[in-house]
Amino acid sequence: MTDILILGAGSAGCILAARLSADPACRVTLVEAGTRPTDPDIARPAMWPFLQGRPYDWDYTTVPQPGTAGRVHHWARGKALGGSSNLHAMFHVRGHAEDYEDWVAASGSQRWSYDALLPHFRATESWSCGGDDLHGDAGPMPILLPEAETHPLVRDFIAGWVAMGQPRLRDHCGRALIGTAPNALMIRDGRRITTAEAWLTPAVLARPNLTVLTGAEVHRLRLEGARVTGAELRVEGTEQVLAADRVILSLGAIGTPLLLMRSGIGDPAVLAAAGVPCRMERTELGRNLHDHMLGAGVVCRSKRPVAPSKLQVSESLSYQAEDPARTTGRPEIVVGCVVAPSVAEGVEAPAPGTGFTLLFGVTNPTSRGRLAITGPALSDAPMIDPAYLSTEHDRHLFRVALKRARAIAASPALADWVAEEVLPGPALRSDAELDAFIARVAITHHHPVATCAMGRDEAAITDADLAMRGLDNLWIVDASVIPSITAGPIHAAVMAIAESFASGFRG
Template sequence: MRDLGAWDYVIVGAGTAGCVLANRLSEDPDVRVLLLEAGKRDNYLWVHIPVGYLYCIGNPRVDWGFKTAPDDGLNGRSLVYPRGKVLGGCSSINGMIYMRGQARDYNHWRQLGLTGWGWDDVLPYFKKSEDHYAWDNELHAQGGNLRVEKQRINWELLNAFRDACEQLGIPKTEDFNGGDNLGSAYFQVTQKSGFRWNGVKAFLKPAQGRPNLQVLTEAHVSRIVFEDGRAGSLELDVAGEASKVTIDGELLLSSGAIGSPQLLELSGIGNPEILKKAGIEPFREMRNVGENLQDHLQLRPVFKVKNAATMNMMASTWTGKAKIGLEYLLKRSGPMAMAPSQLGVFAKTDPSFETANVQYHVQPLSLPKFGEPLHPFPAMTASVCNLRPESRGHVHITSPNKSDQPEILPKYLSAEADKRVAADAIRLTRRIMAAPAMKPYQPEEFLPGPDYTSEEELVTAAGNIGTTIFHPVSTCRMGVDEASVVDGRLRLRGFDNIRVVDASVMPTISSGNTNAPTVMIAEKGADMIKEDRKALA
């Protein structure tokens, strides 16, 4: 067995959070930091070109290739569930949308007893990372590691949709990230000069010259080995070679909402009944590991349109494709520079909601599902998701083999409140498309179809057209109660040298895309780790 030596900090997972931790912790030259990534380096061309997500999702070169279990809320369907298996993790294949969520989200965490996690507490960490293309004020910052830019596109059809929203009382806004994201705007994105700006470029490359930081790719951890009740070492494969890592200080799990609970369960930490059924000898009972899975279910209503440019038509001919490629080559703009979703809208499906409860990702294109060709007719998609779902699912191992994917069951639409929001979201979408601003384009509902009208029919329709928007969180829930998996300082309960630092610790899902909150969690987590080390010195 190959011995990889002893380290002060061993980080499992070089996704968004892992890259942040590796940078911040290795700032101290007196500590040794090892970053482990099961995937390969991010030298795949399509990682860096924004439209390349189309060639990354489902591609084993960069994606774990997970699928959900058949879900009753989706009328028995199973979904492709992309997760980045590459340096940079999901930041290398995601939608690049920079979205913090709402102040209400973090104030709710504080109300749950998590002191230090309110909006005023976390805002400085959002700003610490940020390198905003235009703003440097009380809400935004320049000079940080994470580049945030406006998109290099403009679509007549999306502008009309925005006007239609305004006609329904949904205002236009310039900033989704000030604490209240109600309104419509083009999304700001983690790009620089028309290229994806992933966790590697933002955080890892600036730290690469440090002699106290080592990064290993193709390093797949099998289990944590415990000694005297602490994490003593890891067993792993590095490019297929059995290896061992000794943990002198802390073990930091940053493998995300799927990978972090999976590794804990493979190591005997979790619900004893689930572990025994999977062939794992329980080491420490912790029944909520892998529970509390939350995700944004995006409903994808599609409308045929006329009299407007759409990607469906632009990309349908070799001439059109050539023009798209040439524009990107010469200007780094146009469709190849697009994030998967271009226009954002935050709205209320019912005025009783305190803040916006749904988010639109509007696109001048349509397709049956990711990875399939665009529809052969001009159309647009007005995807809409419930920002604060009450449905809760789980992630659990089914075998002792680290290479076997765990069971992922989101249990979408299992809560009655989520069914109501889904039906109301489809109704709201229809009202927007029927507004005067959209009339020149003669929208005609294609999916789910105008025949779905009653509450029951609309819930069925939601199950038919719903899919993940790739935001799984909360499977290692942070809390002050004994049933929580980690405490407010991200320490795994019952252990003094294991922390979980990634999106899995969110008590409740943030109201929007989850990459920026994950960066914030890692920034704050790094400071906590440094503070605790200093206190012990």
């Protein structure tokens, strides 16, 4: 029997294990389906686009998406200590303060406001440029704000936006988000740093009250009335049961709802179709699924060689309003500069070194989908339907973002770089043509959220304290509880959620 059983050693789970095991009287067990990562490419920042599909990636796939020309999208999710922090692009962006006001409205609690989360953001961080009232300097995760390493193309990209009236920000973790800055990155001494490296230090792993179990897939939870008594695991082909007093799910926006469904919790119709008896009706489980997408993209052939990035290829984001004259408040679109000819699958790109890509997307999409189990076994692939580009809001803003990316490509600041626009190509101009192009090149930004969203009403899966409604000793701490996506990458928010939860957890 363990006091606290944490299922999932991703970005939230590693933080929880380190923080909660700091109490020597509390026995903590951390369970991870993957193993300790050994691939040296993980540490190489520029390799991140090539890690997907390797053994430490769950490599989920969506159902064909009508909004993206019927394409199936691969959703990379980490299967190793550190979870998706082994795979992601290392961006550190908090989003805008208004994003968190939406969390307050959904949950009914001020604990999820930006200002309430600010100490927890700062507690995760150690900025290379030093700390202040908005940035941490003593947290476990190093945050590199590049200076000398910034690519010359990216310097001109930033200067071009400033010349067009957009603010030049120091970084994307201040009060303002509209504007352009180099991407702050989870890198130290040229290496990616995962949450496992940052929080599960040798000293933490040596704690006698912390047990880390790897290579253990969680099949289902054991329920007795309104309590979870433990979890059924598969370890090296054998079945085991771990008993626990308190259980925290940190399996992510995909893994957490799938585990609950396999345990007999969810929409009775979904469970019946999968051959799982319903133990607890929760019809909202797996719903409200949404994700960021990026168009990949506006591809330019360069007039001169494009040297390799010294960072991780995607070096700058520019957050903007639909109206370019508005330079304050919450953004609606984003344009990014990739120091390489990055494209969607099935689209031909210029050779490396001969071009670059301007990504474009929508910061707060309104398309909502769902996921569900298709059978009772771990091997039964889930049904994942994000319903990409299913709202006119998203389609319209994607057009705006595409036009904005084309504008910076045609600006004087990039005149010495751009030989020609390869994609979408100058012939494409009408909204219908742009919509068809976007459907062909839109890709996931790997930010799924909201499948166990917190909310103030009884239908919501989790409450403001991240306790799961209907069960007395189960909490969910991962991206699945986010009720609506932040304007930027979600990793910084997930770390802050875990820090906030750990700081106040009494169970």
